[in-house]
Amino acid sequence: MTEYVFGVDVGGTTVKMGLFSNEGELLEKWEIPTDKREKGKNILNDIAASIESKINEKGLDRSGIAGIGMGLPGPVTDDGIVRRCVNLGWGEINAEKELSKLTGLTVKSGNDANVAALGELWQGAGAGYKSIIMITLGTGVGGGIIIDGKIVYGSHGSGGEIGHFPSADDETEPCGCGNFGCLEQYASATGVVRLAGGLLRKGRKSVLKEEGLTAKAVFDAAKEGDETALEVLDMFGERLGKALAAGAIFVDPQAFIFGGGVSNAGSIVTDTVKKYYEKYAFHSVKGTDFRLARLGSDAGIYGGAMLILGINT
Amino acid sequence: MTEYVFGVDVGGTTVKMGLFSNEGELLEKWEIPTDKREKGKNILNDIAASIESKINEKGLDRSGIAGIGMGLPGPVTDDGIVRRCVNLGWGEINAEKELSKLTGLTVKSGNDANVAALGELWQGAGAGYKSIIMITLGTGVGGGIIIDGKIVYGSHGSGGEIGHFPSADDETEPCGCGNFGCLEQYASATGVVRLAGGLLRKGRKSVLKEEGLTAKAVFDAAKEGDETALEVLDMFGERLGKALAAGAIFVDPQAFIFGGGVSNAGSIVTDTVKKYYEKYAFHSVKGTDFRLARLGSDAGIYGGAMLILGINT
Numbered sequence A, B: 001m002t003e004y005v006f007g008v009d010v011g012g013t014t015v016k017m018g019l020f021s022n023e024g025e026l027l028e029k030w031e032i033p034t035d036k037r038e039k040g041k042n043i044l045n046d047i048a049a050s051i052e053s054k055i056n057e058k059g060l061d062r063s064g065i066a067g068i069g070m071g072l073p074g075p076v077t078d079d080g081i082v083r084r085c086v087n088l089g090w091g092e093i094n095a096e097k098e099l100s101k102l103t104g105l106t107v108k109s110g111n112d113a114n115v116a117a118l119g120e121l122w123q124g125a126g127a128g129y130k131s132i133i134m135i136t137l138g139t140g141v142g143g144g145i146i147i148d149g150k151i152v153y154g155s156h157g158s159g160g161e162i163g164h165f166p167s168a169d170d171e172t173e174p175c176g177c178g179n180f181g182c183l184e185q186y187a188s189a190t191g192v193v194r195l196a197g198g199l200l201r202k203g204r205k206s207v208l209k210e211e212g213l214t215a216k217a218v219f220d221a222a223k224e225g226d227e228t229a230l231e232v233l234d235m236f237g238e239r240l241g242k243a244l245a246a247g248a249i250f251v252d253p254q255a256f257i258f259g260g261g262v263s264n265a266g267s268i269v270t271d272t273v274k275k276y277y278e279k280y281a282f283h284s285v286k287g288t289d290f291r292l293a294r295l296g297s298d299a300g301i302y303g304g305a306m307l308i309l310g311i312n313t
Helices: A043-058 A095-103 A112-123 A189-201 A215-223 A227-251 A261-265 A267-280 A296-312 B043-058 B095-103 B112-123 B189-201 B215-223 B227-251 B261-265 B267-280 B296-312
Strands: A004-010 A014-021 A026-033 A065-072 A107-111 A132-137 A141-147 A255-259 A289-292 B004-010 B014-021 B026-033 B065-072 B107-111 B132-137 B141-147 B255-259 B289-292
Touching: A004 A043, A004 A112, A004 A296, A014 A043, A014 A296, A026 A043, A026 A296, A043 A065, A043 A095, A065 A095, A065 A112, A065 A296, A095 A107, A107 A112, A107 A296, A112 A132, A112 A141, A112 A255, A112 A296, A132 A227, A132 A261, A141 A227, A189 A215, A189 A227, A189 A261, A215 A227, A215 A261, A215 A267, A227 A267, A227 B227, A255 A267, A261 A267, A267 A289, B004 B043, B004 B112, B004 B296, B014 B043, B014 B296, B026 B043, B026 B296, B043 B065, B043 B095, B065 B095, B065 B112, B065 B296, B095 B107, B107 B112, B107 B296, B112 B132, B112 B141, B112 B255, B112 B296, B132 B227, B132 B261, B141 B227, B189 B215, B189 B227, B189 B261, B215 B227, B215 B261, B215 B267, B227 B267, B255 B267, B261 B267, B267 B289
Parallel strands: A004 A065, A065 A107, A132 A255, A255 A289, B004 B065, B065 B107, B132 B255, B255 B289
Antiparallel strands: A004 A014, A014 A026, A132 A141, B004 B014, B014 B026, B132 B141
8 A cells, every 4th residue: 555645846947846645645845956957857867866865864665655746847648758848958758757767656747737737626726626727827828627537638738728729810919839819928927018018008097117017016006996907907807718718618617727926816817807708608608617726836746646646546 | 248239319300329239330220200399308208119119129138238328419417417408398307317217228428419529439530539529510510529538528518519619809790699709600501601691792703692502502612713602711711720729729639520511511621621720729739630520420329329338348
């Protein structure tokens, strides 16, 4: 019988790590820097060494460790193939197999946003649900889809890539991906600043100043009733609400869960998105639950642990 | 050991039925009329009687029958709850349980478009794939999503309701569902006729006449190079291609499969849709396979059989 599991969330700056009991209790968490030198070739070695040292420090019995679940910042297929992780410098690699070789432990991986969604489903805002769409509103827009408790990996590892939902017909500025009108251009922190900047340059009155503008400042101003900020909030909410109405006719989840920095603005965000979701949703999927994420930046390590416990239960 | 399975596809006019071997060979198919009188209360009785009579006619051993898989024209959840089938006159009902009581056999049901997708996956254009989106282009636009060989039912039974994808920001005519700009308004047979009618009323030159216009006539004219018909084909293809690009960032299937009357126009349809899919798709999901459905109106009974054989394997 196994007693422990490791959850690992690999980011561009740090690798977050957690040691969990096999019932999902987070016993300890720590992080190590992400060494991106030489195309990130040391990253998996560093993770293996950190886990090895934790095993020794705690005096854990290796046969009692169920495995390591790992979120990675790029597309990951369900057989563990990573196409490319731009943020880590990686090309195509099977990081699961590599880390398994290095540690002698079972390893299962997934895209970081998908793994975070699994974490929220398990012990966060999604507890009690089986099928959710999680939307992470940060510098970009990430997403993860869980159906019947399982991650939708996608055939190219791109399940839940919601940031690149084709969201507008008339956008003239390109998204970072090269397309025009991606959801990320409206619903990310960067997108919110872009929208506000556009209105300010048109001479719209506001307490906001274009220099040093942040999404937080826009949402704070909206809470104070600033009309330009409210207009940005509305544009943001309409694009995101409509994209989720689209998501609902594809997979019809029980709930939408909002994470990431932008969602810290709280109910002003979810209320606006929900208003437009209800406007655009097909009648049979109206009324789907909206929830704010609860695990913050720990969602990834929880999800990692669940990847292993899920495949063993 | 079981030897046989029944597949049933309940439509608004007829109920199609098939007797299959447990290896999926269609041994015999037939149909009975759909009795919609008195809110469709006789439909399940009629199906049970027809199956009973087939069992007797063939002298089948009841213990050798794995069950009955059934597609229904409305939202169906994975526990068999039908919210409403407008075409049958049904309100909320558990048709699975009812038919199981009437026949003494295991019954599993699903939405007809979802079940047809499962049929195509199993023995049609989807053979060899595990994850597909099937699009049925008929009077309306239906859809079914299969991930890892399983139907995405959706929490309200509305998984794959692609016809109501919010497809345009600027539509002024309402869809039958009450929303504006649903995919069905552009990509169904009705939608194609509507688009062509709009151009003809603007005085556009064409061999097409508005009276008695059909989608087939529009696609035939497009094949002959009629400019107005080509413009309609282009509008149709752009809306559908963009909707599938959206579907790809949600579930990232291995293939899109096109069924229904409109798809009989053949490669002119899929080529145009693919052109716009490739334009709007996120880079990681470009190149997804496009296939024409192969089972025609038998897809539903094949999928019904698969519902049963799938849950027993």
